[in-house]
Amino acid sequence: MTAITYETDVATDRATVLEALNTHDGLTGWWTNDVNRKDDVLFFNFPGIPEPFRLRRDRADEDRVVWVNIGAFPPHWAGTTITWELSDAPGGGTRLAFSHSGFPDGEPEIPMISETWGTLMTRLKDYAETGEPKPFFTV
Secondary structure (H helix, E strand, O other): OEEEEEEEEEOOOHHHHHHHHHOHHHHHHHOEOOEEEEOOEEEEOOOOOOOOEEEEEEEEOOOEEEEEEOOOOOHHHOOOEEEEEEEEOOOOOEEEEEEEEEEOOOOOOHHHHHHHHHHHHHHHHHHHHHOOOOOOEOO
16 A cells, blocks of 8 residues: 655644644635534535545544545545644654555555645645645635
């Protein structure tokens, strides 16, 4: 199985990073401006996409946030897991280690998905540090 990984240091506390990963305002501040939630299932809508991405939040605590794709869309995300590990960054702030795992080896969409996650990690970092919403996708 193939995984996409990134790591970045965010110049803010864990509580702020967790808010960006776990609240409506947080998620709409860096990913997409159209996020809905029912219990622990998050629905992410994107422009030109026929149905939302459905991610179940399996864990959300001070050290780790885990989402599992429970939808059939997009097909190349089926059964994948997104994990955010939070720790203290050297010199202060929060180190954020990201992994999107469970892709079949040889998945042709990996370069595009990896590039998008790289951009999203920058948006997440900027939002957590400034509080200024700039979602990458707007519906």
